[in-house]
Structure formats: structure tokens, C-alpha cells
Amino acid sequence: MATITRFLETFEPSHYDVYIDINRGNKEINGKSTITGVAHTKPVYIHQKNMEISAVTANDQDVPFSVDNKTESIKIEVPEMGETTLAITYKAPLTDSMMGIYPSYYEVNGEQKQLVGTQFETTFARQAFPCVDEPAAKAKFDLAIKFDEKPGETILANMPEKEEKDGVHYFDTTVRMSTYLIAFAFGDLQGKKTKTKSGVEVGVFSTKAHDPKELDFALDIAKRSIEFYEDFYQTPYPLPHSWQLALPDFSAGAMENWGLVTYREAYLLLDPDNTALDTKQLVATVISHELAHQWFGDLVTMNWWDDLWLNESFANMMEYVAIDAIEPDWNVWELFQTTDVPAALQRDATDGVQSVHVNVENPAEIDALFDSAIVYAKGARMLVMMRALVGDDALRKGLKNYFAAHKYNNAKGADLWNAVGDAAGMDVASIMNTWLEQPGYPVVTASVVDGKLTLSQQQFFIGEGKDVDRQWKIPLNSNYDSVPKIMSDKTIELGDYDKLRSDNGQPFRLNVGNNSHFVVKYDQTLLDDILKNIDTVDSISQMGILQDFRLFSEARQVSYADVVPLLQGFADNQSTVVNSALYRIAYNLRKFATPNTDEEKALKSFYGKLSADQYQRLGWLAKDGDSIDDQLTRPTILNAALYSENSGAIATAHKLFDENKNNLVALPADIRIFVLRNEIKNYGSEELFNKLLDEYVQSTDPSFKSDLSVAITSTKDSRMIAKLIEKFEDSATIKPQDLRAWYRGVLDNSAGEQAAWDWIRNDWQWLEDTVGGDMEFATFITVTAAAFRTPERLQEFKDFFEPKINTPGLTREITMDISIIETRVSLIEDEKAEVNAAVKKAT
Known part of the structure; x- marks a missing residue:
């Protein structure tokens, strides 16, 4: 049995009749899974997990079977190969794991309630009903759901309900689809519906703990996203409805179940009257991401999990394409540049990182593939690069042909490249495979050598890295027409620099638009030319200069001490992307300053100098005439001003708190987090503390709850920190889905670091029992590593995590994070004095 990795090779399903009876009271599932298909071998294997199988028939005859929990299988001795109908009767637990079928808990008017929903990606459908739980094992499904129904409750599923008979809800037959996309939910729901131009019914649903107006924004974005995709993909939405459902307990951000998309409440519901623009952008892009999947991932699905990027990278790009089209004033591609791009560049520079395409077999390792910085962010950047190369006309034509060729089936990465390449008349595959199959990315060094402008490529590493002579086909995107579109060689010579500079009349630059996945190291001649003319350079390119300064500083190719004097030259820039990159560097300087010392005091003064003029210009409250950039930059500047201990900023925040202390949720959402945190830290x-914690428990506003979490975890009071740690395992206060954010908040607080670190080491088994097996479990290790910067903490990290290094799904994370902390510790020890001296001199 250990040699079998794909159950589809033994049994190929074509249709399921699934009956599930769910009892919330005794937390039990009883069901029968009837699967029609073709038996290719004797015996056949069907997936199950944590089930008690009571009977199995093949073509209506009882047959021998055995259950192996280690391989999550049922071995069935079918009498013959060929067309076979299996019927499997089973019992399973209804667990609180946020996987499979599970209850969410919430409260309305003091009454405790449950909403039951599902999460089947990656391999959790097998916890709900016996099935061939592999993405290529597509079939049609007839769902029949019975539950301990109460008056007024609603049930939703992938397809419309066709009838309810004797307490059983029967749903229309699905289209051909993968098991991980099946979904249903039931409970006391409210909803709002509309229709697209083409007649698709769109709905948004939540518990009644929320104000109905919180559904309006999502309904509008969902409707317009589907209309956009139908036009862009030139392929109709293939189902009669598209439901969006907010679940009170949900481990992922959202899940693209076909026709019934599920979300964390924070990523679907918002107060239209008081929500920050960046939160609206976030919610909108999450919705459009999931709806992009309805075609890319659902209609055409990756053949196996090694091509997960084919789903996620594409949806990650399309979320920005869609929102940019339906809300052009938001300049949402700038959000891509300030979130996805830096995440991808930082993660992908560490030796040992996974490539976008990764071979994987073990179910535990499948969940580890969901490295957001690589499969989502880098993969999206890779596709943005491809889109810029081929253009939208070829992309749309290629996608239309791709969907037509593979709809209701499965595909591999090569199928996408071939479709787009054929449409573009270009060998897209040979270019993109250099990015897909190799980890990391190149640094292109641009230098003037003997009067000639010369480019060379080499893999870029932060920390120790083994150079194995990787080479990429790099879309250079230069502002000089004589530069080739693609750099395939290790080194190229572009001609006489003085003549090129004279002919073009502007400083030489690469990666204009910052769309290609590489960094540029200019020699001093070229860099001085850019910096001298920086005011003539667009904001994305200015951001790119700062981005590369930060990465080269992290990689020890330049010193942070040399970058510090350059920052003031960007301080008055009004572009949000420039400010984001500027303060990302400033934030990185904090690791060199020991808390509560003169060096930290000097750094705070430096922050004050950087932010003073912008703080004066923007102030705390929105003004008539504020640009989008102003709205998005204000939080960055307020954060800097408060860190600098600007007395005016502190006093104004305190005054705003006092004016709103009886209704804190009414504070303007874009500044609320800073007002609350300032109050906890300074007053x-x-x-x-107790008031804010009570408000957190009582509130149903996801944005407000997030702000409260950040504020509460910033307390410097050791007694309050101890109280917080006690709440980590109290799900009535902090839901397991939110625990990582609370843990990170306390860990990043110098007054709470020790307590948080002690907790995770002492209660690791509890954590593993509670959220282990979830795709975000390994990120508790990532978060821990991000906070550590001393040799002592490095040793403690190694002592604790190295014994766990062979745990499936954790190996890569532990190995990489040890390397990341080692690199940080070495950098700090070597450059600390020099950097702090530069900061002091700059204040």
C-alpha cells in the first residue's frame, strides 16, 4: 500500500450520490457515499480519514474491505474490474478542526449559536465522505444533506436546492468537478442577492450577528468581478449562482469552492460608512481572487498539487487586473507593489526556498506548498511579467483557448504556456520555465566597463547561498530602446555608454515598472546619474530604487549605514509606494537599536525628522481634496510620528480617544488602530486593558477587532501580558483562527517577547492539536523567526525546532528560518555600531 500514491489509478469516479446526516448536538456525521466509476485494478482504494466504515458494497453485493488510517484509505476487494458502483456506509466525528465539515461559533444577543460549514482543500473532503480525494479525480455530485434543523435556518451548497423531503435537502447535480471544491453550509443566515448582466445570481451571506449593510460592498464587488471575468476570459460563468459566505471560524483567508465561496468574516464583510480604503482594497482583491478561481482552478484544475501555482499565482494576478478595471481610481497595482512584491523578493532570496513548481506526494507536505510569498506573490509576479511581455490581447486569446480545451478537466503548467504562447506567437514556455522550475531570482549588475555599458546576471542571496550557476531569461524592461527585451546570456554588452546616454537623454534604468522578478545593482556612475535626476523618475521606479537598496543592505552588498543618509531625500515624496518603501527601510533599522537605549532614542529622533513635514501636511483627519495617495500614506506617517514620540501626535491621539471613548468603533477607521495603540502605550x-479586551470579545466588526488586537498586544504591563497569554487558549476570547495575529503582536512587543516565546515552547503540543494539519500551521514558526535577532534567541530557536525538523510539512520552514535568523544576527553584530552612528548623525 505504501507504494500507491494516486488512488485514481485504481478507481476512476464519474458520479457520486452523497448522503450526509449531521448532528450538531452529539457532534456526529452519518452518511453513505455511492460512487459510480471504473475499477482499473483489483483491489481499489478510496480515501477516508477518521471514519468508521460499517458496510461496503460493489454493484449491490457486500464485498470485503479494510481501513488503513495511516494511508487514509479503504481497500476494497471488488469482484471484477470495469464499470462499478461502490456504496460505502460510514460514521465520522464533527470536529472543531476547521477542516472537513465543522461548526463555527458565534453569539447573537447573548445566545450562543453554530454555523456549520466546510473546508475541503487540500485533502479534507475525505473527512466528510469517502471519495477519491485527488484534484484529477473529477466527477459529478448529487448532494443530499440532513441536519438537526431549527426553524428559519438556511442551507447553501455549490448548486441550487431542488427539493426538501423528509428533512433531507437535495441539490442539483454539479458539473464535473474536483472533491476539494465541494461545499455546503447551514445555519441561521441572512443574505442579499443580485444578478449579473448575463443572469448569474450573486449572493452574499453571513450570520445575523452582523448589520445587513455590511454585506453591500461585497455584493457589489462580486457582481462586477464576475461580469469583468466573463468578458476578460471570453468564457461564461459556468454555474447558475455564485454565493459568498462569511464563516465565523475559518483557518484560511478564503476558499474558492465552486459556486459557494467561503471567507473569513474580515475578508468579506465591512462597514460601508467607516472602513479604511486599504481595507476596502484588501476585501475587494480577496473577493476578486476567489472569483478568478471559478474559471482558473475550478473550471480548469491543476492535475496534481505540484501545479498549485497554476491556481493561486494566476488568481493572485487576476485579482489586481479585475479590481484595477472596476475601480480604476484606486491604483490597486500599487498595492501589489507594496505587499506582494516585497514579500516575494525577501522570501525568494533565501537559499533553500521552494520553487514555484514543486514535486510533492505526502499529504502533510501538500499543505506546506501554500507558501504565500512564493506560490501566490512570486507566482503572480511571474505572470505579471508574462502579461507585460505578450500583452492583453494575446493573453485573453490564449486564455479563451485554454478554457475551451480543458474545461471541466485538468491541466498542467505547460498547457497554459502553450496556449498563451500560440496566441502571442512566442515561445513563452522556454522563458517562463526558467522562473517556474528554479528557486530564487537574479541580480542584474549594470556597469560601465571600459566605456561600454555591460549587464551580467547572477543569483541573488540574502545570507549564505550556494551558487549553482542558475540562469534566467529576464525581461529587462529598460528605458533604453537598444536594450534587448530578453536577457538570456550571463553577460551582455550594450555599446558605448556616453553615446547611449546622450541619445536617450535620461539616466539608464532597468525593470521600469518593477514588473520583472529581479533586482538591479547599478555601478556608482549609473547610480549617481539616477539619484541626481531622481525628481524626473516616476514613483514606481523611485520605489524600486529604495526596494533594491533594502535588499542589497540585507544581503550585505551595501551597508545600511550608507543607505541612511539617502532616506531624507525621499521623505517629502507624496506617493504611497515611495513612502511604503522608505519606511520599510526605516523599520529594518529598528533591529540595530536595542530597546530602551540611547541608540533607540536616536532612531526615534530620525523617524521624527523623516516624518515631520508629512505629519504637518496630512494631520490626523481626512481633508477635502485628499488624494488616494494621501489616504493611503497618512497611516504610514502617523505610525512613524508616534514611534518618534512626537508630542503633538501623542496628544492629538489621546484627545481623539477621549472624544470617542464611549463609542470607539466610530473612530475613523484609517486612524483608529493608532489612536487605540497610543492610548494603551502612553495612557x-x-x-x-480590560475595557478593550471586553470590546474585542463583544464586537462583530472584523476591522475593529483587528485594531483592538494590535492595540492590546502593545501593552508594556507585564501583568496584562500574562493575562493575554492565558487567553491564547481560551477560544471564547481568541478564536484559533486569530491566534497567530495575537501571538505575533505579543512576540513583537519587547515587553512581551519572552512570555510569548515561553508560551509557544511550553504549549506546542496544544497548538499542534488545535491547528496542526492546517495550511497555516507552519507560519507560527515563520512569525517566531521574524522576531528574533540575538545569538541567544537563535540558539533557543534551534534547540526547540531542530528536533522537529523531520516533521512532514515543517522541514523546509524550520531549515529556512534558522538560516534567516543566522543571517540577521550576523548582520546586526557586524553593522550595529556603524548603522547607529549613521542614524545619530542623520538626526
């Missing part, structure tokens, strides 16, 4: 008391 904190046990009474205030």
Missing part, C-alpha cells in the same frame, strides 16, 4: 491602565 494605559488595567481598566483600559
